[in-house]
Amino acid sequence: TRRSFSSFPYNRYPLDAPNCNVPRNIAKRVGTNLHRQPQHPLGILQRRILEFWQPHGFQLYDQLSPIVSTTHNFDHLRIPSDHVSRSPSDTYYLNATTVLRTHTSAHQHELLKTGQNRFLVAGDVYRRDEIDRSHYPIFHQMEGVKIFAPHEQNLIQSELKESLEQLAEHLFGQHITKRWIDTYFPFTEPSFELEILFEGEWLEVLGCGVIHPEVLAKAGRGEQMGYAFGLGLERLAMVLFQIPDIRLFWTHDERFHRQFASGEIVRFEPYSKFPPCFKDISFWLESAFHVNDLNEIVRDVAGDLVERVWLIDDFVHPKTGKTSHCYRIAYRSMDRSLTNEEIDDLQEVVRNRVVNDLGVILR
Numbered sequence: 291t292r293r294s295f296s297s298f299p300y301n302r303y304p305l306d307a308p309n310c311n312v313p314r315n316i317a318k319r320v321g322t323n324l325h326r327q328p329q330h331p332l333g334i335l336q337r338r339i340l341e342f343w344q345p346h347g348f349q350l351y352d353q354l355s356p357i358v359s360t361t362h363n364f365d366h367l368r369i370p371s372d373h374v375s376r377s378p379s380d381t382y383y384l385n386a387t388t389v390l391r392t393h394t395s396a397h398q399h400e401l402l403k404t405g406q407n408r409f410l411v412a413g414d415v416y417r418r419d420e421i422d423r424s425h426y427p428i429f430h431q432m433e434g435v436k437i438f439a440p441h442e443q444n445l446i447q448s449e450l451k452e453s454l455e456q457l458a459e460h461l462f463g464q465h466i467t468k469r470w471i472d473t474y475f476p477f478t479e480p481s482f483e484l485e486i487l488f489e490g491e492w493l494e495v496l497g498c499g500v501i502h503p504e505v506l507a508k509a510g511r512g513e514q515m516g517y518a519f520g521l522g523l524e525r526l527a528m529v530l531f532q533i534p535d536i537r538l539f540w541t542h543d544e545r546f547h548r549q550f551a552s553g554e555i556v557r558f559e560p561y562s563k564f565p566p567c568f569k570d571i572s573f574w575l576e577s578a579f580h581v582n583d584l585n586e587i588v589r590d591v592a593g594d595l596v597e598r599v600w601l602i603d604d605f606v607h608p609k610t611g612k613t614s615h616c617y618r619i620a621y622r623s624m625d626r627s628l629t630n631e632e633i634d635d636l637q638e639v640v641r642n643r644v645v646n647d648l649g650v651i652l653r
């Protein structure tokens with residue numbers, strides 16, 4: 291039997307405090323640590339990745355608290371004070387200066403400061419985001435950092451790309467289709483992303499780059515250079531185990547868990563494809579509307595019964611200039627058939643919450 295255990299410090303950070311936007315269904319999962327469960331696909335994957343880096347002298351930190359300051363999550367990483375990722379529509383705030391980490395990069399500064407030169411950080415990260423089969427408000431990352439000696443500095447970029455390609459081959463074999471994309475992160479320069487082809491779609495599985503000199507300087511390592519990368523464990527595990535929906539990582543269904551009891555990489559055999567049920571909701575927007583607030587309500591009401599939420603119509607009234615959005619919600623359980631009545635009930639609660647919490651007018 292699997293028990294959920296929350297280590298969220300409700301006393302220190304009351305969920306109903308004015309600056310707190312963490313819903314109960316997120317707080318109760320803090321401390322679950324799926325990545326530390328050896329028979330869970332995320333735990334199996336973490337171990338496989340560790341196997342790759344350990345011989346190179348990397349030290350793993352997988353029990354650092356996901357509750358971090360905005361200084362560590364953003365400022366030390368040169369994320370500008372007006373960057374969208376800091377907005378409460380994107381990030382879970384416990385109070386004005388404390389967040390659920392949005393990435394494991396939040397720990398770079400403290401570990402660099404202690405003088406670590408090769409380390410990995412694995413943990414749960416939190417983002418308010420869209421709802422579909424590869425997005426979930428809690429997911430897991432594995433961060434890696436390597437600092438080089440001054441005479442090795444011309445190797446950094448090529449070693450970074452080569453070792454991550456080797457890692458991809460260590461995990462997936464030679465046949466995997468991958469590509470590098472140039473990108474931007476405030477804390478690395480240059481920066482890259484690696485994408486992997488999965489069921490006809492390019493999935494971004496990691497971000498990386500040469501650590502920005504200012505990040506090192508702020509940690510008292512100004513004269514040194516190195517690389518950093520952040521892997522998305524769910525994305526990699528979905529490809530590796532052929533897991534079709536990110537919600538499955540959170541299921542308690544034994545038909546899921548018994549498939550991984552051996553702790554090995556095996557292809558997931560879907561035990562069911564229950565039919566989805568679609569419901570639309572249309573409303574006139576208020577200026578403060580953010581789609582992530584709608585997503586949060588749907589998750590709060592329907593939990594893991596929601597598969598996807600997406601905009602299907604965007605209309606501006608020619609006379610009033612008001613905007614109306616229509617969203618389609620796909621409900622589907624991973625574990626059982628849903629009845630029409632229960633979906634109608636959920637949708638009714640969603641409609642009421644949207645009116646009460648977001649102040650919009652239903653059409």
Ligand code: PHE
Nearest residue numbers: 393395497498499518519520
């Ligand atoms: N923190 C980045 C993200 O979450 C990934 C990253 C890690 C990029 C380290 C560069 C270096 O998207």
